[in-house]
Amino acid sequence: xxxxxxxxxxxxxxxxxxxxxxxxxxxxxxxxxxxxxxxxxxxxxxxxxxxxxxxxxxxxxxxxxxxxxxxxxxxxxxxxxxxxxxxxxxxxxxxxxxxxxxxxxxxxxxxxxxxxxxxxxxxxxxxxxxxxxxxxxxxxxxxxxxxxxxxxxxxxxxxxxxxxxxxxxxxxxxxxxxxxxxxxxxxxxxxxxxxxxxxxxxxxxxxxxxxxxxxxxxxxxxxxxxxxxxxxxxxxxxxxxxxxxxxxxxxxxxxxxxxxxxxxxxxxxxxxxxxxxxxxxxxxxxxxxxxxxxxxxxxxx
Amino acid sequence: xxxxxxxxxxxxxxxxxxxxxxxxxxxxxxxxxxxxxxxxxxxxxxxxxxxxxxxxxxxxxxxxxxxxxxxxxxxxxxxxxxxxxxxxxxxxxxxxxxxxxxxxxxxxxxxxxxxxxxxxxxxxxxxxxxxxxxxxxxxxxxxxxxxxxxxxxxxxxxxxxxxxxxxxxxxxxxxxxxxxxxxxxxxxxxxxxxxxxxxxxxxxxxxxxxxxxxxxxxxxxxxxxxxxxxxxxxxxxxxxxxxxxxxxxxxxxxxxxxxxxxxxxxxxxxxxxxxxxxxxxxxxxxxxxxxxxxxxxxxxxxxxxxxxxxxxxxxxxxxxxxxxxxxxxxxxxxxxxxxxxxxxxxxxxxxxxxxxxxxx
Numbered sequence: 001x002x003x004x005x006x007x008x009x010x011x012x013x014x015x016x017x018x019x020x021x022x023x024x025x026x027x028x029x030x031x032x033x034x035x036x037x038x039x040x041x042x043x044x045x046x047x048x049x050x051x052x053x054x055x056x057x058x059x060x061x062x063x064x065x066x067x068x069x070x071x072x073x074x075x076x077x078x079x080x081x082x083x084x085x086x087x088x089x090x091x092x093x094x095x096x097x098x099x100x101x102x103x104x105x106x107x108x109x110x111x112x113x114x115x116x117x118x119x120x121x122x123x124x125x126x127x128x129x130x131x132x133x134x135x136x137x138x139x140x141x142x143x144x145x146x147x148x149x150x151x152x153x154x155x156x157x158x159x160x161x162x163x164x165x166x167x168x169x170x171x172x173x174x175x176x177x178x179x180x181x182x183x184x185x186x187x188x189x190x191x192x193x194x195x196x197x198x199x200x201x202x203x204x205x206x207x208x209x210x211x212x213x214x215x216x217x218x219x220x221x222x223x224x225x226x227x228x229x230x231x232x233x234x235x236x237x238x239x240x241x242x243x244x245x246x247x248x249x250x251x252x253x254x255x256x257x258x259x260x261x262x263x264x265x266x267x268x269x270x271x272x273x274x275x276x277x278x279x280x281x282x283x284x285x286x287x288x289x290x291x292x293x294x295x296x297x298x299x300x301x
Numbered sequence: 302x303x304x305x306x307x308x309x310x311x312x313x314x315x316x317x318x319x320x321x322x323x324x325x326x327x328x329x330x331x332x333x334x335x336x337x338x339x340x341x342x343x344x345x346x347x348x349x350x351x352x353x354x355x356x357x358x359x360x361x362x363x364x365x366x367x368x369x370x371x372x373x374x375x376x377x378x379x380x381x382x383x384x385x386x387x388x389x390x391x392x393x394x395x396x397x398x399x400x401x402x403x404x405x406x407x408x409x410x411x412x413x414x415x416x417x418x419x420x421x422x423x424x425x426x427x428x429x430x431x432x433x434x435x436x437x438x439x440x441x442x443x444x445x446x447x448x449x450x451x452x453x454x455x456x457x458x459x460x461x462x463x464x465x466x467x468x469x470x471x472x473x474x475x476x477x478x479x480x481x482x483x484x485x486x487x488x489x490x491x492x493x494x495x496x497x498x499x500x501x502x503x504x505x506x507x508x509x510x511x512x513x514x515x516x517x518x519x520x521x522x523x524x525x526x527x528x529x530x531x532x533x534x535x536x537x538x539x540x541x542x543x544x545x546x547x548x549x550x551x552x553x554x555x556x557x558x559x560x561x562x563x564x565x566x567x568x569x570x571x572x573x574x575x576x577x578x579x580x581x582x583x584x585x586x587x588x589x590x591x592x593x594x595x596x597x598x599x600x601x602x603x604x605x606x607x608x609x610x611x612x613x614x615x616x617x618x619x620x621x622x623x624x625x626x627x628x629x630x631x632x633x634x635x636x637x638x639x640x641x642x643x644x645x646x647x648x649x650x651x652x653x654x655x656x657x658x659x660x661x
Contacts, residue, residue: 012358019358046356067356073347077340086356103487105455219358225307226354230335232311261319261330290331292324 011065012219016046017120019219020089021069027080038075042089045070069224076228084224091121091214095206096184102161102174109188110135110206111158111175121214125185130155130214135189138211150189150205152214158186238263245299252291253283260296265289308354311335317349382452382459382481384417385431393468394441397434400427402452413454420446420465439467458484525587530578531571533645535559543567551642 019042024035049066051057069084076082097111114125124130130152137145158175159182175186191203206212242263243256251268264285271280312318318338321330333341341348385399400415418424419437421444427435439446444467451460463479482496535549535557536542548558557571567578574588 007361007363010360010362012360014358014360065357065359067358068353069356071349071352071354073342073350073352074344076349076352077342077345077347079336079339086358103485217360219360220304222356222358223305224354224356225305227307227309228335228339229309229311232309232313234311234313257319257332259330261332263332288333288337292322292329292331295324295327295329298327 013062013064014218022085024083082226087221088216108192112185114183134215136213153190155187254294384450388469394439399431401431418449530584
């Protein structure tokens with residue numbers, strides 16, 4: 001809880017290692033029912049821009065916000081529509097325990113065993129390294145609890161201690177913070193305190209053994225719709241306004257771009273019946289069978 | 302949509318569609334189709350190996366103030382354990398005690414037990430809360446006593462002390478909020494009382510002015526710039542309007558003086574700021590600043606501990622606003638009519654409205 005809350009939309013300076021890129025390909029807009037998504041390696045294809053002296057920064061200073069995404073040739077190999085979903089990297093693990101601090105029994109949290117954290121993400125699990133991360137929860141059947149998340153407000157290394165509850169003989173495992181690195185991490189979440197007007201309504205923060213997903217909140221998810229097309233306004237302009245030649249000797253019809261490069265070549269011919277009556281005039285694309293003797297400069301000079 | 306971007310890639314943005322061959326000594330360029338290029342590589346991969354697109358990543362950042370594990374509740378510590386007292390001059394040895402601890406506000410203190418030490422050797426366990434009073438009779442001799450309210454809760458002991466004077470006279474307490482103590486029953490600081498006084502008396506001189514601040518520079522900064530001439534405000538009566546080193550007095554204090562008159566410039570000082578009027582009509586000023594000096598600070602007692610409140614206090618922004626018209630000099634003063642005592646003042650008073658001409 002805080003007063004005087006301010007906000008802004010800032011340029012993200014997230015590391016590519018903290019980014020996940022999900023891709024879906026479809027050849028056309030009308031075949032999108034059965035889609036298969038794949039995951040791209042963000043660390044190798046996403047690169048941040050860096051400052052330089054011309055804009056008042058050093059080459060080591062990330063520009064922020066602007067990134068360059070390389071479209072890998074083995075994935076982007078067809079005409080069609082590629083939907084890229086760029087989201088914060090997800091760290092999948094499970095809750096080892098849900099408990100309270102021995103010294104502060106009203107401070108609740110979840111305990112994470114670092115051995116259950118993927119190796120590449122363990123560097124995040126240091127004291128206060130997860131503050132601001134979002135926690136989402138999975139059901140036993142693997143489905144995700146919808147519309148529900150918690151935010152990590154603190155995380156420290158901890159160790160369990162067994163403590164008597166009140167004056168009874170009942171004992172419980174509670175936790176205390178330790179300075180040295182252990183394999184257990186106590187994460188406090190928000191909200192986790194019961195409201196004043198209903199003290200027994202303790203917010204859900206998870207269950208021991210439950211699978212959870214940690215996600216950083218370093219940037220907002222983005223969706224890119226990359227459409228790779230055969231023709232666009234440039235090719236139409238070439239077809240309309242480009243130089244053209246027609247060889248009367250062999251019927252080769254050639255269209256050139258603004259620099260007189262050969263854009264397309266066609267065979268022009270007629271189809272007649274047995275009585276030499278004209279049935280069709282045909283223009284047929286020669287595709288890769290280019291007659292380079294029809295170079296525009298050769299013809300016009 | 303802010304987080305949705307559509308990008309089209311086609312021949313317009315693909316230069317590598319064009320290939321070149323040598324034909325009879327001439328270089329001839331020709332196009333491949335995008336389709337052919339997209340799958341023309343090894344094992345059907347694309348020949349566009351350097352195709353990139355820009356991506357904008359942003360973060361919606363919200364300053365939540367101060368992350369606290371005690372989220373969701375904002376509570377002053379003196380609401381957890383506190384008391385009030387009162388008395389009357391009619392019965393100056395009878396004091397009324399009110400336990401103002403907010404027992405029902407937070408579940409973690411509702412099972413606490415309370416006791417009061419009256420300071421005269423007697424004490425008692427109490428279970429009443431404000432507005433129900435508890436009265437206590439003190440011996441009928443002038444004395445000071447310290448009333449202590451102690452709360453035993455599940456994680457330790459909190460006590461608050463306040464001093465009273467009997468017989469009760471006109472109420473005057475220089476420290477009405479007293480001293481709060483906390484004694485933890487766990488951890489390294491177990492059984493060690495920790496206290497804080499609302500009015501701290503540990504400094505030899507208890508004022509902010511006595512403390513050092515990094516906002517003050519021992520060697521002043523030089524502040525300079527261009528301005529409009531202020532020379533007329535130093536104009537003297539008589540045939541010679543400007544004389545070197547003749548102080549101009551305003552409102553009983555020295556306002557400034559002309560320090561040097563040369564064919565190229567005139568230098569003068571007004572209230573510590575040095576001005577130079579050059580012959581080309583330009584004016585520069587130079588002054589020194591030591592930053593935020595101690596006399597800018599006002600000593601105010603800190604009555605709340607923000608960390609214990611579990612939040613940082615709201616920023617208090619105060620500003621003295623002066624609306625001035627026609628101000629063209631950074632140090633131009635605002636004059637009232639009674640302060641106008643020379644021709645320069647009259648021009649300044651009218652913000653240039655009065656077209657004052659003097660015979661030289």
